[in-house]
Amino acid sequence: MTTFSNQQEGQQYMDPSETLSDVLQSQTTNIQNSRTIVVTSGKGGVGKTTATANLGMSIARLGYRVALIDADIGLRNLDLLLGLENRILYTAMDILDGQCRLDQALIRDKRWKNLSLLSISKNRQRYNVTRKNMENLVKSIASLGYQFVLVDCPAGIDVGFINAISPAQEALIVTTPEITAIRDADRVAGLLEANGIYNVKLLVNRVRPDMIQRNDMMSVRDVQEMLGIPLLGAIPEDNHVIISTNRGEPLVLKKKLTLSGIAFENAARRLIGKQDYFIDLTTPYKGVFQKVQELFFG
Numbered sequence: 001m002t003t004f005s006n007q008q009e010g011q012q013y014m015d016p017s018e019t020l021s022d023v024l025q026s027q028t029t030n031i032q033n034s035r036t037i038v039v040t041s042g043k044g045g046v047g048k049t050t051a052t053a054n055l056g057m058s059i060a061r062l063g064y065r066v067a068l069i070d071a072d073i074g075l076r077n078l079d080l081l082l083g084l085e086n087r088i089l090y091t092a093m094d095i096l097d098g099q100c101r102l103d104q105a106l107i108r109d110k111r112w113k114n115l116s117l118l119s120i121s122k123n124r125q126r127y128n129v130t131r132k133n134m135e136n137l138v139k140s141i142a143s144l145g146y147q148f149v150l151v152d153c154p155a156g157i158d159v160g161f162i163n164a165i166s167p168a169q170e171a172l173i174v175t176t177p178e179i180t181a182i183r184d185a186d187r188v189a190g191l192l193e194a195n196g197i198y199n200v201k202l203l204v205n206r207v208r209p210d211m212i213q214r215n216d217m218m219s220v221r222d223v224q225e226m227l228g229i230p231l232l233g234a235i236p237e238d239n240h241v242i243i244s245t246n247r248g249e250p251l252v253l254k255k256k257l258t259l260s261g262i263a264f265e266n267a268a269r270r271l272i273g274k275q276d277y278f279i280d281l282t283t284p285y286k287g288v289f290q291k292v293q294e295l296f297f298g
């Protein structure tokens with residue numbers, strides 16, 4: 001069983017018919033079957049948290065067990081986007097301090113019980129999680145049977161970034177079609193590779209087809225070609241994103257999906273391999289995605 005630096009992992013209850021080796025075997029299998037994906041960008045405010053909440057919710061709705069980790073300490077807001085801000089009693093810091101068990105700090109979403117949220121810390125002063133702590137936390141989450149762990153990374157490339165990427169085997173780089181965000185995304189791509197994360201995908205957010213048509217904004221294709229990272233999806237600029245943030249209800253939960261909600265759902269499907277990973281930029285997609293594609297790529 002994985003142990004934290006100063007505390008044994010939360011109590012485990014065993015079925016009397018199970019042997020210890022059965023339990024260990026199933027935990028190992030769980031860890032092997034789990035994917036840890038860090039959502040990162042370099043530049044702040046480009047949509048990492050929005051993407052983490054919506055992709056996480058979509059994947060949970062597709063039937064997988066998903067844990068979201070809010071590693072953005074100072075600007076913690078994943079809880080707000082999910083409407084879970086009043087339910088956080090414990091954070092990862094409390095687990096590390098021996099104040100609670102992992103399952104007490106993992107907050108379950110009321111709407112989708114297979115979606116959970118773990119915040120690292122409630123305030124910046126108490127932030128002293130190490131890479132090893134992060135890796136052990138993620139291993140323990142995976143051993144509980146979570147198939148996806150999405151880590152919402154802080155902006156920048158300092159210690160918070162390095163800690164957040166350390167447990168991940170995969171990364172999603174979020175950028176907007178602006179040169180400053182693209183440059184930071186490129187820098188982050190280099191750092192991910194230097195840290196052994198080669199499975200990287202791109203999400204282009206806040207795309208404005210009207211501006212692209214007027215040649216006032218780079219197209220998704222331009223952004224993708226500049227960065228040379230496989231495209232997972234493109235999300236339009238949409239006021240509903242702000243409305244959904246204020247309501248604490250991810251876009252993908254709306255009964256009548258908006259274009260950005262559809263775009264997030266498509267990205268989630270590609271992430272789990274239910275839809276092609278790579279968007280073919282030359283052949284139009286059919287159905288709803290075709291609509292999105294036409295808007296972006298003309």
Ligand code: ADP
Nearest residue numbers: 044045046047048049050206236237238241242
């Ligand atoms: P980050 O986590 O990278 O700092 P956020 O997800 O918090 O970024 O988003 C920053 C701001 O941009 C938020 O106010 C959010 O509502 C807004 N935003 C993000 N994506 C979109 C979008 N596609 N359309 C409109 N507003 C968006």
Ligand code: MG
Nearest residue numbers: 048049072075
């Ligand atoms: Mg954020």
